[in-house]
Amino acid sequence: MNWTWFHKLGSPKWFYQWASNWGGRCVYVGLALLLVGVVWGLGFAPQDYQQGNSFRIIYIHVPVAVLAQSCYLAMGIAGFVSLVWQMKLAPVFIKSVAPVGAIMALIALVSGAIWGKPTWGTWWVWDARLTSVLVLFLLYMGVMAIQNALDDQVFADKAVAVVSLVGVINLPIIKYSVEWWNTLHQPATFKLTEKPSMPMEMWLPLLFSAIGLYLFAAGVSMWRMQTEVLMRERKANWVKKEVLEHGI
Amino acid sequence: MNYRSYFKSEWLSLLRRKQDTLNALLFFVMVITLFPLGVDPSSEFLSPAAGGIIWCATALAILMAVEGMYKEDYNDGSLEQWLASGLSISILVFLKVFAQWVMVVVPLLLVLPLLAQMLFLPASALGVVMWSILLGTPALFFIGSIGAALTVSLRRGAVLMLLLILPLYIPVIVFATGAVRAAQMEMAYSGQLAILGAISLVALALSPIMAAVSIRASVN
Numbered sequence: 001m002n003w004t005w006f007h008k009l010g011s012p013k014w015f016y017q018w019a020s021n022w023g024g025r026c027v028y029v030g031l032a033l034l035l036v037g038v039v040w041g042l043g044f045a046p047q048d049y050q051q052g053n054s055f056r057i058i059y060i061h062v063p064v065a066v067l068a069q070s071c072y073l074a075m076g077i078a079g080f081v082s083l084v085w086q087m088k089l090a091p092v093f094i095k096s097v098a099p100v101g102a103i104m105a106l107i108a109l110v111s112g113a114i115w116g117k118p119t120w121g122t123w124w125v126w127d128a129r130l131t132s133v134l135v136l137f138l139l140y141m142g143v144m145a146i147q148n149a150l151d152d153q154v155f156a157d158k159a160v161a162v163v164s165l166v167g168v169i170n171l172p173i174i175k176y177s178v179e180w181w182n183t184l185h186q187p188a189t190f191k192l193t194e195k196p197s198m199p200m201e202m203w204l205p206l207l208f209s210a211i212g213l214y215l216f217a218a219g220v221s222m223w224r225m226q227t228e229v230l231m232r233e234r235k236a237n238w239v240k241k242e243v244l245e246h247g248i
Numbered sequence: 249m250n251y252r253s254y255f256k257s258e259w260l261s262l263l264r265r266k267q268d269t270l271n272a273l274l275f276f277v278m279v280i281t282l283f284p285l286g287v288d289p290s291s292e293f294l295s296p297a298a299g300g301i302i303w304c305a306t307a308l309a310i311l312m313a314v315e316g317m318y319k320e321d322y323n324d325g326s327l328e329q330w331l332a333s334g335l336s337i338s339i340l341v342f343l344k345v346f347a348q349w350v351m352v353v354v355p356l357l358l359v360l361p362l363l364a365q366m367l368f369l370p371a372s373a374l375g376v377v378m379w380s381i382l383l384g385t386p387a388l389f390f391i392g393s394i395g396a397a398l399t400v401s402l403r404r405g406a407v408l409m410l411l412l413i414l415p416l417y418i419p420v421i422v423f424a425t426g427a428v429r430a431a432q433m434e435m436a437y438s439g440q441l442a443i444l445g446a447i448s449l450v451a452l453a454l455s456p457i458m459a460a461v462s463i464r465a466s467v468n
Contacts, residue, residue: 138411146399146412155468162462166416174416
């Protein structure tokens with residue numbers, strides 16, 4: 001198997017140039033898809049026979065909630081890579097993705113509350129999924145807090161890698177424990193292994209907005225990583241050249 | 249230094265610092281006292297809530313005890329001795345956590361019947377509470393030791409450590425109080441206790457490794 005791409009990822013310079021090509025594309029294509037999905041979903045998809053129009057918030061709520069979990073999973077994997085292979089870009093990735101994921105978790109909580117009011121009659125219930133997203137949000141906050149508290153870069157990178165890795169091992173345990181504890185939420189909307197339970201014209205816009213949001217988040221994270229790479233490599237020659245040529 | 253001598257010295261120094269153990273215990277009692285005062289002193293409220301109250305107090309008291317567990321070793325250079333000794337840091341962490349656990353949990357179990365009486369916990373449920381503490385608290389100690397190792401070099405690390413670690417305590421609290429509730433409803437509770445034990449075993453296997461990584465990074 002060819003591992004060059006893996007080794008290339010270890011080089012901040014290579015990543016920087018790769019991301020300047022792909023970051024923008026991801027963001028704009030993602031935004032376009034998101035727009036299509038949301039407009040389609042909010043304006044044209046059929047009403048739900050039970051929840052009426054209020055179900056339409058699904059086109060924001062579900063992609064955001066799924067993304068919030070994916071971001072943490074990605075951070076955990078990056079934490080493992082960072083601890084085992086000491087790859088330079090892994091901590092940069094964690095640092096850049098954490099705020100994105102935290103915001104996604106927050107939007108998921110808020111949009112879930114807004115959805116809960118017409119369907120369940122309250123803004124908040126102590127239900128398994130709501131609670132586990134809340135815990136996820138707190139885990140993100142913890143990662144960001146220790147990031148900010150430690151001044152030494154090397155130590156901060158190690159600490160953040162440990163915290164995200166431990167968090168990822170715990171996340172499924174937390175999820176199942178609260179699920180066992182209390183469940184009111186409808187079961188997961190997206191299941192890769194099963195045929196979707198909703199009709200095509202409701203499901204497609206959801207797919208569009210989910211893919212759009214993923215691309216958008218990936219692009220934004222690349223931008224954030226680029227900034228972080230420039231910060232960290234500020235003494236390297238290629239950064240000086242880059243800044244002189246293109247400005248900041 | 250070898251493992252045996254380390255454990256012995258750790259054990260002796262814990263025995264001679266009785267105030268630390270006492271503080272954790274007093275904190276535990278204090279938190280429990282807040283619930284009847286703050287919410288409702290009647291037995292209708294306290295009796296079903298007792299398991300949850302005891303577990304919240306236990307988790308907080310253990311966090312307080314664990315938070316400072318490396319502080320002194322960090323300040324007086326013992327942690328550097330760990331690194332220089334050539335011994336496995338994970339095993340040293342394990343020994344230290346084990347000693348701490350015995351010093352905090354045994355006294356806690358001894359005062360528990362008294363506090364359970366004050367919270368009107370039915371006598372039939374007392375045994376389950378004690379089992380859940382015996383099986384669940386190792387996980388709290390081992391997970392907490394990671395947070396303690398990460399924040400040991402910070403001057404104001406306590407709040408940060410709470411923020412990092414408390415979310416990870418949720419599964420233990422959920423299953424422990426679930427066991428107590430099941431026992432109070434006269435249902436089977438061995439499943440929850442088994443899961444508690446399993447969580448503790450996983451924490452025992454993985455946490456010392458992560459704590460060792462954190463200690464290496466902290467000392468440097």
